[in-house]
Amino acid sequence: MAAIKNPRKGFNFKIEIAGAGFLNSFLFQDVELGEIEIEAVPHGDTNHDVNTAGRVKYGNTKLQKLLTTTPTDKANQFFFDWGVDCADGMTGGGLPPATTWKDIYIYELAEDNRMVLNTWVLYNCWPTRINGQSFKRMEGANSLESLEIVNEVIDKL
Numbered sequence: 001m002a003a004i005k006n007p008r009k010g011f012n013f014k015i016e017i018a019g020a021g022f023l024n025s026f027l028f029q030d031v032e033l034g035e036i037e038i039e040a041v042p043h044g045d046t047n048h049d050v051n052t053a054g055r056v057k058y059g060n061t062k063l064q065k066l067l068t069t070t071p072t073d074k075a076n077q078f079f080f081d082w083g084v085d086c087a088d089g090m091t092g093g094g095l096p097p098a099t100t101w102k103d104i105y106i107y108e109l110a111e112d113n114r115m116v117l118n119t120w121v122l123y124n125c126w127p128t129r130i131n132g133q134s135f136k137r138m139e140g141a142n143s144l145e146s147l148e149i150v151n152e153v154i155d156k157l
Helices: 074-086
Strands: 013-017 028-032 036-043 050-058 061-066 102-109 116-130 144-150 153-156
Touching: 013 028, 074 116
Parallel strands: none
Antiparallel strands: 013 102, 028 061, 036 050, 061 144, 102 116, 116 144, 116 153
């Protein structure tokens, strides 16, 4: 097992999306997992409420991916096409949800960039927001594609 020198630092990570093996898992620059909220349900027949765990709510996950300059790069078109599969603004429809859902795997890597420290699995995901691209002549920053993904369940393995 690799020794972790600084357990509080941000570790490297990689992302894999089921059915998108052509995506470079290291193009993702920033990931913010959605919050997991467990509803408190009050009940009881005594003179005070007893709270128990109720429904679980999963917040959306936010991703930022580095855009490449290759016009034929499938990675640059993937999320837009995935969104169109879910709901096409031109035709007013989309494919059945079960055919557009994808599972996403996020691996937190040790300092050697090989050993996996933690794995998060996001089940039944689909894109709910894809950013509008920003163009600036006087800026040399990398172009990032911002994505917000709806996930039905977040699980930490």
